[in-house]
Amino acid sequence: MIDLSGRIALVTGASRGIGRAISKKLAAQGAIVVAAARAQNARETVDEIIGAGGRAEIASTDVSDARQIDALVGGVLERHGRIDVLVNNAGIARDQLMLRMKRDDWDAVIATNLTAAFSLTQAVLKPMIRQKGGRIVCISSVVGQGGNAGQANYAASKAGLIGFVKSVAQEVASRNITVNAVAPGLIETDMTRAITESVRGDWTARIPLKRLGTPDDIAAAVCFLASDEASYITGQVLAVNGGIYM
Numbered sequence: 001m002i003d004l005s006g007r008i009a010l011v012t013g014a015s016r017g018i019g020r021a022i023s024k025k026l027a028a029q030g031a032i033v034v035a036a037a038r039a040q041n042a043r044e045t046v047d048e049i050i051g052a053g054g055r056a057e058i059a060s061t062d063v064s065d066a067r068q069i070d071a072l073v074g075g076v077l078e079r080h081g082r083i084d085v086l087v088n089n090a091g092i093a094r095d096q097l098m099l100r101m102k103r104d105d106w107d108a109v110i111a112t113n114l115t116a117a118f119s120l121t122q123a124v125l126k127p128m129i130r131q132k133g134g135r136i137v138c139i140s141s142v143v144g145q146g147g148n149a150g151q152a153n154y155a156a157s158k159a160g161l162i163g164f165v166k167s168v169a170q171e172v173a174s175r176n177i178t179v180n181a182v183a184p185g186l187i188e189t190d191m192t193r194a195i196t197e198s199v200r201g202d203w204t205a206r207i208p209l210k211r212l213g214t215p216d217d218i219a220a221a222v223c224f225l226a227s228d229e230a231s232y233i234t235g236q237v238l239a240v241n242g243g244i245y246m
Contacts, residue, residue, distance in 0.1 A: 001029075002029045002223050002224065002227040002229065003029060003030055003227070003228075004026060004029040004030045004031040004084075004085070004223070004226060004227060005029075005030030005031075006030065006031075006032065007030070007031045007032070007084035007085055007226075008031070008032050008034065008076065008080045008082055008083050008084050008085070009023075009026045009031040009032065009033050009034065009084065009085035009086075009087065009226065010034045010036060010059075010072075010073075010076055010083055010085065010086050010087070010120075010124070011023045011026065011033060011034070011035055011036065011087040011089060012036045012037070012061070012063050012087065012088060012089050012090035012116070012120065013036075013037060013063075013089040013090030013091060013139075014033075014035035014036055014037050014042045014045050014089070015035075015037035015038075015041035015042045015044070015045060016041075016045075016189075016190065017187075017189045017190065017215055018089060018139065018184065018187065018189070018215045018218050018219070019035075019037070019045075019087075019089045019090070020042075020044075020045045020048075020215070021214075021215030021216050021218065021219040022087055022089060022215075022218065022219045022222050022223075023035050023042075023045050023049065023056065024045070024048060024049055024052070024054075024219070025216065025219035025220065025222070025223050026085065026087075026219075026222070026223060026226065027049040027052070027054030027055060027056055028052070028054060029223055029227075031055075031084075031085065031226075032055045032056070032057075032080065033046075033049060033054070033055070033056040033057075034056070034057055034059050034076050035049075035056055035057070035058055035059065036059040036060075036061045036063070036072060036090075037058075037059075037060070037061070037090075038060070038061070038062055039060055040058065040060060042058050042059070043058055045058075046058045057079075059072055059075070059076070063090045063112060063116035063119075063120065064108070064111040064112050064115070064116055066119050069116065069119045069120055069123055070123060072120075073120070073123040073124060073127075077127055082127060082131050083124050083127055083128065083134065084128075084131075084133075084134055084135065085134070085135045085136075085137070085226045086120060086121065086124045086134070086135070086136045086137070087137050087138075087139070087222055087226075088116070088117035088120055088121065088136070088137070088138040088139065088161070089139040090112060090113075090116055091112060091113045091139065091157075091158075092108065092109055092112045092113065093109065093151065093154045094108060094109055094153060094154075095150045095151050095154065096150060097149070097150050098152050101152065101153065105153060106152075106153045109153040109154055109157050110153065110156070110157050110160075112157075113154070113157035113158065113160075113161070114156075114157040114160045114161060114164070117138055117161060117164060118164065121136055121164075121168060121179075124136070125172060125177070128172075128175070128177050129172070129175045129177070132175065132176055133175070133176040133177060134176075134177045134178075135177070135178055135225065135226045135227075135230075136165075136168070136177065136178070136179040136180070137179075137180055137181070137182060137222050137225050137226060138161045138164065138165050138179075138180075138181045138182075139161075139181070139182055139184065139218070139222075140158045140159075140161045140162050140165075140181040140182065140183040140184075140237065141154070141155075141158040141183055141184060142183055142184065142185045142186075142239065142241045142244060142245045143155045143158055144157070144158025144159040144160075144161065144162055144183065145159070145162070145183055145237075145239070145245055146245045158183075161181055162181055162183075162237055165179050165180060165181045165235060165237070166235045169234040169235030170235065173234055173235075178225070178230065178231070178233060178234040179234055179235065180225045180230075180233060180234060180235065180236050180237070180238065181236070181237045181238070182218060182221045182222055182225065182237075182238050182240060183237050183238065183239045183240065183241065184213060184217075184218050184240055184241065185207070185213055185239070185240065185241025185242055185244045185245065186203050186207065186212045186213065186241070186242070186244065187212060187213045187214065187215060187217070187218065188212050188213065188214050188215065189215070192212060200212075206244055207241075207242040207243060207244045208242060208243030208244070209242035209243055210242075211242065212242075213240060213241065213242055217240050218240055221238050221240050224238075225238065
């Protein structure tokens with residue numbers, strides 16, 4: 001069984017869906033979770049963790065603001081003295097065909113999905129080097145591997161995370177810091193629950209395992225990569241997609 005007892009885990013985008021599931025799973029394995037999201041949006045996540053007997057705290061942060069990221073990381077270090085796990089999960093989508101995509105929608109998606117991961121990773125590397133170890137996991141996407149019409153901005157951000165992970169992993173491997181990505185496929189979220197049964201059926205038919213994934217499927221992969229069991233894995237992309245992209 002994975003044991004993360006006492007480890008400090010910072011999770012961005014922790015307010016719902018995959019981020020909430022990751023936060024709850026890390027806490028269930030013993031980690032002290034810092035659940036970061038805009039405003040007080042991660043309050044329910046933290047309450048659920050504490051209600052289940054875990055340890056968690058809320059961190060109000062806009063990850064597209066570099067100053068807020070510095071304050072977030074500085075606050076965690078002040079309270080706990082270390083950061084053992086960083087999960088770069090925060091992400092947005094502003095879909096549109098390339099011919100109609102506004103520059104603001106491109107910039108917003110890149111800032112939240114990719115640049116924030118750069119800023120957060122850079123901020124935690126020095127403390128991780130001082131403590132002689134750490135785990136960084138970035139949430140990419142099957143769209144970053146195979147592309148998708150109408151999502152050039154989102155696909156670019158998620159593909160960028162893959163190149164980012166592979167590069168940083170090479171830089172910090174000698175410091176006992178691993179850097180990996182998880183690439184979800186089609187996952188049961190608020191968005192997918194809102195689609196029609198017809199579209200849902202079309203999606204399911206394309207997946208070899210014949211079901212959409214769950215946030216818990218992604219959370220399990222993240223917990224594994226954050227654990228000692230994954231100590232010899234770095235620079236990798238763990239695809240959790242039911243076989244839709246191989």
